[in-house]
Amino acid sequence: MCGIFAYLNFNVSRERSYILRLLFNGLRRLEYRGYDSAGISIDYAHEASTAPLVFRQEGNIETLVKSVYQEVGATNLNLEESFSTHAGIAHTRWATHGEPAPRNSHPQTSDPENQFLVVHNGVITNYEVLKETLVRHGFTFESETDTEVIPKLAKFIFDNANEEGDKSMTFSQVVLEVMRHLEGAYALIFKSQHYPNELIACKRGSPLLLGVKELTEQTSNGASFNDVKYLSSNGQPKEFFFSSDASALVEHTKKVLVIEDNEVVHLKVLLTVTKLYSIIMLVTIVPLTIKLTSNIVEQINKGEYEHYMQKEIHEQPESLTTSMRGRLLRGGSCKAKSVLLGGLKDHLKTIRRSRRIVFIGCGTSYNAALASRPILEELSGIPVTMEIASDLLDRQGPIYREDTTIFVSQSGETADTLLALEYALENGALCVGITNTVGSAIARNTHCGVHLNAGCEIGVASTKAYTSQIVVMVMLALAIGGDTLSSQARREAIIDGLFELPSKVKEVLKLDEEMKELAKLLIAEQSLLVFGRGYNYSTALEGALKVKEVSLMHSEGMLAGEMKHGPLALVDETLPVVVIATHDTCFSKQQSVIQQLHARKGRLIVMCTKGDAASVCVGGSCRVIEVPQVEDCLQPVINIVPLQLLAYHLTVLRGYNVDQPRNLAKSVTTQ
Numbered sequence: 001m002c003g004i005f006a007y008l009n010f011n012v013s014r015e016r017s018y019i020l021r022l023l024f025n026g027l028r029r030l031e032y033r034g035y036d037s038a039g040i041s042i043d044y045a046h047e048a049s050t051a052p053l054v055f056r057q058e059g060n061i062e063t064l065v066k067s068v069y070q071e072v073g074a075t076n077l078n079l080e081e082s083f084s085t086h087a088g089i090a091h092t093r094w095a096t097h098g099e100p101a102p103r104n105s106h107p108q109t110s111d112p113e114n115q116f117l118v119v120h121n122g123v124i125t126n127y128e129v130l131k132e133t134l135v136r137h138g139f140t141f142e143s144e145t146d147t148e149v150i151p152k153l154a155k156f157i158f159d160n161a162n163e164e165g166d167k168s169m170t171f172s173q174v175v176l177e178v179m180r181h182l183e184g185a186y187a188l189i190f191k192s193q194h195y196p197n198e199l200i201a202c203k204r205g206s207p208l209l210l211g212v213k214e215l216t217e218q219t220s221n222g223a224s225f226n227d228v229k230y231l232s233s234n235g236q237p238k239e240f241f242f243s244s245d246a247s248a249l250v251e252h253t254k255k256v257l258v259i260e261d262n263e264v265v266h267l268k269v270l271l272t273v274t275k276l277y278s279i280i281m282l283v284t285i286v287p288l289t290i291k292l293t294s295n296i297v298e299q300i301n302k303g304e305y306e307h308y309m310q311k312e313i314h315e316q317p318e319s320l321t322t323s324m325r326g327r328l329l330r331g332g333s334c335k336a337k338s339v340l341l342g343g344l345k346d347h348l349k350t351i352r353r354s355r356r357i358v359f360i361g362c363g364t365s366y367n368a369a370l371a372s373r374p375i376l377e378e379l380s381g382i383p384v385t386m387e388i389a390s391d392l393l394d395r396q397g398p399i400y401r402e403d404t405t406i407f408v409s410q411s412g413e414t415a416d417t418l419l420a421l422e423y424a425l426e427n428g429a430l431c432v433g434i435t436n437t438v439g440s441a442i443a444r445n446t447h448c449g450v451h452l453n454a455g456c457e458i459g460v461a462s463t464k465a466y467t468s469q470i471v472v473m474v475m476l477a478l479a480i481g482g483d484t485l486s487s488q489a490r491r492e493a494i495i496d497g498l499f500e501l502p503s504k505v506k507e508v509l510k511l512d513e514e515m516k517e518l519a520k521l522l523i524a525e526q527s528l529l530v531f532g533r534g535y536n537y538s539t540a541l542e543g544a545l546k547v548k549e550v551s552l553m554h555s556e557g558m559l560a561g562e563m564k565h566g567p568l569a570l571v572d573e574t575l576p577v578v579v580i581a582t583h584d585t586c587f588s589k590q591q592s593v594i595q596q597l598h599a600r601k602g603r604l605i606v607m608c609t610k611g612d613a614a615s616v617c618v619g620g621s622c623r624v625i626e627v628p629q630v631e632d633c634l635q636p637v638i639n640i641v642p643l644q645l646l647a648y649h650l651t652v653l654r655g656y657n658v659d660q661p662r663n664l665a666k667s668v669t670t671q
Contacts, residue, residue: 002106002121003030003092004208004244006189008199008267010085012237016042017079020068023090026241027061029248031458031660035092036100038064041107041117041191042088044077051113051193053077056105061092085197087267089189091119097127098144107191108147110155115193118154120147121244122186122206130181150188154178158194171195172266175202179264185415189242195268201242202264207413207441210265211241213253240267246437247456258439307652308659309459309550313644314509317502319454319464320637323471328495337495339478347448350430351480355402356383358429360392360420364462364542365408365469371538372473375633379481379491389416393423401428408473409433410457410465412440421445434472436465450476459659461549463644466542467505467637471498474633497631501638504628508641511625515642518605518623519649522576528555529570530578530643531563531593534586539636543578543643550661551650560586560593573601580639581616583609584632591616598622607639 005026007019023040039056055071057064072079091106098104110116124130127146130153135141139152157177161169175190185205192198201208214236242265243249249256259265305311312319329338344351351357357376359369366388377384387397393416399405405424409417412435421442424431433442433449436457443449454468475498478491522528528547532540537559544557558567560579571577577597581590594616597604604622613624625642629635651658 002094002244003027003035003248004089004119004121004187004189004242005030005091005248006087006089006119006191006199006201006242008085008087008197008240009083010238010240012239013082013084014086015079016077016081016083019083019086019088020079023088024061024065026243026248027064027090027092029251030092030243030245031061035094035660037093037095037102037105038091039093039102039105039107039119040064040068040088040090041114043083043086043196051115052117052191054107054109054114054117056102056107058100058102058105087191087197087199089117089119089191089199096123097146104143104145106147108143108145108151110151113193116151116154116158117191118147118151119189120150120186121208122204123184124149124182124186125184126182127184146184150178150182151190153181154190154192171198171200171268172264175200175264175266179204179262187244198266198268199240199242200264200266201259202262203259204261205415205418207244207411208259209243209246209249210257210259211243211249211253212255212257213239213241246439247458256439258444307459307648308457309461309463309648310658312457312459312463313641313648315455316464316467316641317506317509319468320471320505321502322453322455323468324475324498324501325453327475328498330495330499337492338482339475339495341450341475341479343449343451344432344476344479347430347432348479348482351404351432352380352382352483353402354382354404354430355400356385356404358385358387358399358403358405358424359408360387360389360405360417360424361408362389362414362416364466364545365410365414365417367538367542367545368466368469369406369408369473370541371470371535371636372477372633374535375474375494376477376480379477379484379487381481381484387420389414389420392420396423399424399427399429403429404432405429406432406434406473406476407442407446408435408469409440409442410436410452410462410469412437412442414442418442418445434469434476436468460661460664461546461647461658463546467640470637471501471634474498477633494631494633497634501630501634504630504638505641507628508638509645511627511642512645514625515645516649516653518625519646519653522553522646522650523653525576526554527570528553528576528578529567530555530557530580531560531567531590532557532580533560533589534584535632535636536580536582536584536586536639539580539639539643540578542640543580543647546644546647547650549664550647550656550658551654552656552662553650553654560590563593563596568596568600571597571600571602573603576603576605578605578607578643580607581612582607582627582635582639583612583629584635594622607642 037058038061041052041054044050044053055068057067106119107117124146127149130149134152187203187206187208190200373384431446433446435442436452436454452468454465457465530540530544541557544555547555606616606622607625608616609629610626
């Protein structure tokens with residue numbers, strides 16, 4: 001979704017050119033979230049009476065950069081001018097209200113003089129009512145966005161206070177009054193001509209982080225905030241960074257504070273007193289240390305690869321190894337092989353006594369949970385149900401105190417999943433989180449959970465996080481079913497398979513050129529069907545999702561057992577059909593599906609286990625993708641990789657942006 005980045009330097013001289021470069025680079029670090037326009041605001045001069053400059057453009061960040069420097073050149077603005085203190089804000093927008101256009105981009109402003117400026121992630125649900133009120137009071141709206149009501153409401157509150165003779169109203173008082181009128185989800189950064197050298201950040205239901213860098217001392221991993229006094233001035237130069245994602249902060253500082261819902265962070269500099277203070281809060285602040293290792297900066301660079309998606313597909317042997325590291329125990333001469341998930345150990349007994357287990361997720365995360373459902377049912381003996389988060393909320397589906405609900409989200413900030421988490425907590429269920437983001441909302445608000453450790457994922461279409469999710473949920477099934485003697489041999493076979501999995505994925509990645517050749521054959525096609533069943537029904541869904549996400553080709557993943565109940569009508573000699581027929585309990589049924597498709601002259605692409613090519617294509621011709629065999633519950637990890645490669649190459653060959661597909665965003669923070 002949208003991305004926020006803001007920067008305030010205190011008692012450290014920074015040239016305007018440096019500030020611009022820093023803001024632009026912050027936005028580049030957030031590109032993966034998906035966006036269609038961008039904008040920034042900086043100060044024109046030191047004087048408080050001078051209106052801030054606002055630059056907004058439709059398109060990518062480089063379009064914004066070019067336009068800013070053109071405008072700066074036309075106005076003879078001095079790029080070398082230095083500011084000992086300066087507050088700048090920046091934003092990438094993913095359209096929710098109004099088409100991509102400069103007028104709808106952020107920062108949104110209160111008036112032509114830019115007295116109040118706001119960048120916003122999220123959706124204001126009552127903006128129409130607020131807009132009608134402001135129009136009655138003489139405000140004119142330029143955009144179609146919900147965001148524009150926010151700076152105009154701030155100006156309305158400020159002007160009313162001044163008319164009534166209250167000229168002492170602080171910036172934080174203005175913002176707190178604005179928040180009182182807003183409904184919906186948001187993360188906001190405010191900048192104002194009336195309050196120079198100040199930034200205010202607040203949030204409700206949308207992620208926002210504060211990074212602090214003290215230039216007189218070296219930052220260290222895991223440095224913690226003691227309390228608000230950490231931010232009190234001691235005259236030392238400091239730099240402050242607000243961001244909607246840690247990926248924009250890691251190159252500047254490892255001291256990161258997660259801003260909680262309904263907290264307001266007010267950075268204010270009194271130049272005459274040289275004092276920096278304070279954090280204003282509606283609730284007690286709970287400092288959270290995020291340990292960000294130095295290799296994250298390297299992870300968010302492409303390295304030798306042309307695209308992030310390509311890089312992340314090929315990183316899967318390493319990401320799977322990292323996800324399993326320290327969690328799989330091989331056992332010894334007297335000990336059985338086992339799994340240790342530290343985040344769950346205190347809750348395993350409660351989970352084993354559950355009436356049922358409910359997986360809740362959206363999109364790719366839902367597909368990963370679906371891939372893991374059969375093994376969890378088999379090893380735990382507990383009924384497992386699947387819920388798409390938005391549908392659960394729409395139905396107000398029953399959740400009981402005896403349930404264990406497992407929330408699966410790569411970002412840990414998915415809006416629908418977070419609302420479903422609130423619903424489950426209200427109903428008294430045990431809530432387990434599975435995310436790839438330390439300190440995310442789901443990680444903080446669930447009773448327990450497991451971190452994926454898959455590493456930073458930039459491409460909008462998830463690849464390595466998906467396979468790590470499956471592996472983590474298989475380990476979850478092993479941990480829950482770890483007290484059952486009857487399944488010990490099965491568990492140990494799966495653990496052996498997990499140890500071998502990274503090398504098997506490396507083997508599958510050798511199909512890269514083969515998938516590129518297949519993509520060339522499919523480049524002009526309009527549709528693709530993918531049939532799977534059993535463990536690989538989820539693979540069919542996820543493979544089709546990857547193709548439609550990035551290559552913009554219509555594709556559908558279908559349960560092969562439902563083929564005769566409608567989808568078979570679509571099959572002819574022109575429509576490409578992928579059938580996943582690797583060795584598991586459904587192998588013989590998939591052979592029957594292949595024969596039926598051959599009888600209808602289907603144009604078949606069959607994914608099968610190595611050595612099975614001759615047997616699966618009996619009765620007709622087909623193109624075969626051979627993959628190594630692993631334990632059935634791990635086969636979805638292997639089988640998805642060729643489909644990820646196919647989606648990648650299709651997209652590149654068709655000339656589309658593989659890392660930022662049309663209309664999509666990485667972190668879906670709106671409903």
